[in-house]
Amino acid sequence: xxxxxxxxxxxxIIMILLAVLPPIFVATGNAFWLDLATRLVILAIAAVxxxxxxxxxxxxxxxxxxxxxxxxxxxxxxxxxWLYGGGPEWLQTTSGWxxxxxAILAAALFALVTGAICLRTRGVYFIMITMAFAQMxxxxxxxxxxYGGDDGLVIDQRSELPFVDFSDPLQQYFFCFVSxxxxxxxxxxxxxxxxxxxxxxxxGNEERMRTLGYNVYAYRLTAYVISGAMCGFAGALLGNFxxxxxxxxxxxQRSGELMFMVILGGxxxxxxxxxxxxxxxxxxxxxxxxxxxxxxxxxxxxxxxLIIVVLFVRGGLTTLLTRRGDR
Amino acid sequence: xxxxxxxxxxxxxxGIKATDDLSLTVEPGELHAIIGPNGAxxxxxxxxxxxxxxxxxxxxxxxxxxxxxxxxHRRAHLGIARSFQITSLIMEMTVADNVALxxxxxEGHSFRFIRPARKVRHLRDRALxxxxxxxxxxxxxxxxxALSHGEHRHMEIAIALAAEAELMLLDEPMAGLGTEExxxxxxxxxxxxxxxxxxxxxHDMDAVFALADRIxxxxxxxxxxxxxxxxxxxxxxxxxxxxxxx
Numbered sequence: 322x323x324x325x326x327x328x329x330x331x332x333x334i335i336m337i338l339l340a341v342l343p344p345i346f347v348a349t350g351n352a353f354w355l356d357l358a359t360r361l362v363i364l365a366i367a368a369v370x371x372x373x374x375x376x377x378x379x380x381x382x383x384x385x386x387x388x389x390x391x392x393x394x395x396x397x398x399x400x401x402x403w404l405y406g407g408g409p410e411w412l413q414t415t416s417g418w419x420x421x422x423x424a425i426l427a428a429a430l431f432a433l434v435t436g437a438i439c440l441r442t443r444g445v446y447f448i449m450i451t452m453a454f455a456q457m458x459x460x461x462x463x464x465x466x467x468y469g470g471d472d473g474l475v476i477d478q479r480s481e482l483p484f485v486d487f488s489d490p491l492q493q494y495f496f497c498f499v500s501x502x503x504x505x506x507x508x509x510x511x512x513x514x515x516x517x518x519x520x521x522x523x524x525g526n527e528e529r530m531r532t533l534g535y536n537v538y539a540y541r542l543t544a545y546v547i548s549g550a551m552c553g554f555a556g557a558l559l560g561n562f563x564x565x566x567x568x569x570x571x572x573x574q575r576s577g578e579l580m581f582m583v584i585l586g587g588x589x590x591x592x593x594x595x596x597x598x599x600x601x602x603x604x605x606x607x608x609x610x611x612x613x614x615x616x617x618x619x620x621x622x623x624x625x626x627l628i629i630v631v632l633f634v635r636g637g638l639t640t641l642l643t644r645r646g647d648r
Numbered sequence: 649x650x651x652x653x654x655x656x657x658x659x660x661x662x663g664i665k666a667t668d669d670l671s672l673t674v675e676p677g678e679l680h681a682i683i684g685p686n687g688a689x690x691x692x693x694x695x696x697x698x699x700x701x702x703x704x705x706x707x708x709x710x711x712x713x714x715x716x717x718x719x720x721h722r723r724a725h726l727g728i729a730r731s732f733q734i735t736s737l738i739m740e741m742t743v744a745d746n747v748a749l750x751x752x753x754x755e756g757h758s759f760r761f762i763r764p765a766r767k768v769r770h771l772r773d774r775a776l777x778x779x780x781x782x783x784x785x786x787x788x789x790x791x792x793x794a795l796s797h798g799e800h801r802h803m804e805i806a807i808a809l810a811a812e813a814e815l816m817l818l819d820e821p822m823a824g825l826g827t828e829e830x831x832x833x834x835x836x837x838x839x840x841x842x843x844x845x846x847x848x849x850x851h852d853m854d855a856v857f858a859l860a861d862r863i864x865x866x867x868x869x870x871x872x873x874x875x876x877x878x879x880x881x882x883x884x885x886x887x888x889x890x891x892x893x894x
Contacts, residue, residue: 510764511761513764513765513766514760514761514762514763514764514765515758515760515763516759516760516761517761517765518741518745518748518749518752518758518765519752519758521738521740521741522738522741522745522749525739525740525741526736526737528700529736529738531700531719531720531721531724532700532720532724532729532730533721533749533750533753533807534721534722534725534753534754534811535753535758536721537721540758543759
């Protein structure tokens, strides 16, 4: 229980900072930092969704960026048809009421179809096949000329929802922030539920769970789809934020970054990936803006840091900050 | 009718016959022990019974129904529980969570996303009850990896009990236990015996002869004798093949 309380204060500090700092950035004219915070919060949602299957399910998916991309294109493609015509009529819209559900459903469907196949494999094969499916999505988008191919697609008009104006940076930020809070609460609820116990049990000992009578495959696939749906939602936010989407978003490097956030922050806690995203994004910015020549080679110290965390801080930064004598 | 009937079971790995034309029965409420030297194919047999390995030929009848090709998770729902030779618990979870998962498995599906599992009263209460039966109630909220090997074996029994199985497959529950711990385990099994049919695979001869209603002797995947403890003790073929070596 002390561990839980320990995580409690980390969650509180991170969430308070994320709620308080951005208005200060705006008030002091630091638009750049607000941008950084928005990107950070969106990627945190993606990382939290990945953590449901990676941290709690033990399923190392290397294709989560594809879901992010699918979500973003679910905003970009309707906006494109709305402006230039073409496509079915129902798709020609900038309404968030269509785009967000579309992003969630499309990502969930992709997760269902690919997960049904991927989850028949284990270990390294699982990693490789999730990555292969993501790369397939990447090449599919590259090949569609209408949506810009590998040049990408500009979103001329952001999603329209009655309660938020996405073109107002601070409103957009708080919409993303509230989304993050909701996703965190959802993941926490799922993890602690009976479903979550089965998922974690299967991670710890799959054979035991099967002999107890659990159809492990069905539970994992469900978790995979839930995770995919959440990541698709994050993708729709990302599309609105960048207003430019390209297949690059789905690249396996992106998937790797999401995985780093999860592992950096700590995979066995719900809030770990948020901490991971904060450290990842802020450090990426600080290191890359160092003076020459350090700034150019910022990947080097960054990579070293990741290696150190993975090697020496099992359980990630959350564990490091809450470590107690009894562990 | 026998609760479990194994008919002419065969299973080979490569050229090696791990199970060779094996037949036996377990009656309701009976404790049937299987003994045999190392490599006699005891664990292979249990794997086929619990559905983790598939026999090449022959059939396994449970309450008269052929179950030899069903998946492991289906078999559990029929009322067959297995404990593992190598401790097979979920080490990262607490002791009570391990037992609660076994209880939860009996309640149909677990696609229940909202209520926290640890706040589901009847699961928690029953888990603590079962842990009390095996003497682990005060360790309920410890992480499983923090318990001793002997305690892990007791947990295995609590989990097998949680399944309320009519047939329990116990794979070497005494493995790695000291004399005192073995004694405790014998007492524990004596308490369970009669309420559940048990197929017990065990190296510890004292335990087997103290507990079993019937004993089958397995050598090279084949059963060479079945009978009461006294009959087995007096059987010449058995003494030659197995007991004599000790």
